Amino acid sequence: MEIKTVMVIGSGLMGAGIAQVAAQAGYNVIMNDVQMELIDKGYNTIAKLLEGRVRKEKISSAERDTILGRILKSVEPEAAADADFIIEAAFENLDIKKSIFQKQDNICHEEVIFASNTSSIPITTLAAATKRPDRVIGMHFFSPVPVMRLVEVIPALKTSERTVKTTEDIAAKMGKETVRVKDVPGFLVNRANAAFRAECFKCLLEGVASLEDIDKAIKLGLNHPMGPFELADFVGTEIGYNVFKTLYEGYKDPKFAPPLILEKLVVSGDLGRKTGKGWYDYTSGEKKPRTDLKI
Numbered sequence: 008m009e010i011k012t013v014m015v016i017g018s019g020l021m022g023a024g025i026a027q028v029a030a031q032a033g034y035n036v037i038m039n040d041v042q043m044e045l046i047d048k049g050y051n052t053i054a055k056l057l058e059g060r061v062r063k064e065k066i067s068s069a070e071r072d073t074i075l076g077r078i079l080k081s082v083e084p085e086a087a088a089d090a091d092f093i094i095e096a097a098f099e100n101l102d103i104k105k106s107i108f109q110k111q112d113n114i115c116h117e118e119v120i121f122a123s124n125t126s127s128i129p130i131t132t133l134a135a136a137t138k139r140p141d142r143v144i145g146m147h148f149f150s151p152v153p154v155m156r157l158v159e160v161i162p163a164l165k166t167s168e169r170t171v172k173t174t175e176d177i178a179a180k181m182g183k184e185t186v187r188v189k190d191v192p193g194f195l196v197n198r199a200n201a202a203f204r205a206e207c208f209k210c211l212l213e214g215v216a217s218l219e220d221i222d223k224a225i226k227l228g229l230n231h232p233m234g235p236f237e238l239a240d241f242v243g244t245e246i247g248y249n250v251f252k253t254l255y256e257g258y259k260d261p262k263f264a265p266p267l268i269l270e271k272l273v274v275s276g277d278l279g280r281k282t283g284k285g286w287y288d289y290t291s292g293e294k295k296p297r298t299d300l301k302i
């Protein structure tokens with residue numbers, strides 16, 4: 008089946024990014040969410056980012072209009088009847104994702120593939136909730152989606168080779184590189200990164216270096232664009248915390264035990280840039296070290 012129309016369910020941070028790269032790749036895109044205001048917010052983000060590309064002369068204004076013209080907005084799950092491929096990017100909640108796929112099972116043509124952008128929910132659990140376990144797959148994008156080049160492609164237990172190939176082809180058309188990863192807790196990148204971050208937390212707690220110096224050392228010594236604490240604030244401290252929880256529950260390996268100091272930050276509501284405070288203080292509009300934390 009030729010894939011012409013991609014429906015993206017959830018128009019938040021990831022969904023909007025996925026809708027953008029899908030439209031840029033030439034697909035017709037249906038953006039969906041529970042409220043039109045949320046879809047509009049995602050759509051406006053795309054329009055703003057494309058406007059920036061026009062200003063930098065990366066694309067023409069005619070190209071921008073063509074890309075935006077490929078996007079249809081709909082709050083109706085039934086809009087999926089016109090879709091050839093579904094990418095789910097709703098909240099990270101098993102019941103929500105299961106109910107989305109179960110609803111789509113009755114709306115979509117039986118050939119349609121269901122891809123989930125979940126960070127932590129087993130793809131096999133989602134596949135088992137549908138009548139099409141051979142056509143369910145993980146398609147794990149990284150934030151910000153228009154910038155980050157990797158997509159982890161995660162076959163579930165019964166995912167067909169055809170489903171995997173189709174998903175890889177779509178990701179390639181979106182300009183992404185793919186790696187095939189087994190359906191294991193944390194998949195590959197989050198698992199490897201958590202082990203690395205856990206070591207950085209240990210260094211902080213042992214006083215090996217200050218928080219700011221750990222960030223500086225990792226950037227300059229390993230050529231990472233952001234240090235682990237800067238990155239945690241950028242992504243959201245609660246997201247990193249939840250990754251540790253998933254990995255710890257999945258592997259029972261003490262190296263993945265959620266660091267207590269991170270838990271304290273999360274329960275205090277210091278979720279990073281979006282709340283103004285995380286490992287750093289952003290309330291002045293600039294990134295400043297925090298002096299109030301009892302680490």
Ligand SMILES: NC(=O)c1ccc[n+]([C@@H]2O[C@H](COP(=O)([O-])OP(=O)(O)OC[C@H]3O[C@@H](n4cnc5c(N)ncnc54)[C@H](O)[C@@H]3O)[C@@H](O)[C@H]2O)c1
Binds near residue numbers: 018124127
């Ligand atoms: N944020 C990241 O860095 C990141 C990276 C990779 C994967 N993910 C995964 O991507 C998914 C989305 O994350 P996000 O950061 O974009 O979240 P977000 O909160 O920004 O967006 C989620 C959107 O889904 C919508 N939604 C909830 N239930 C829905 C339903 N039943 N139907 C349609 N829309 C619904 C919400 O209204 C919201 O707009 C999650 O599974 C997350 O784990 C996130």
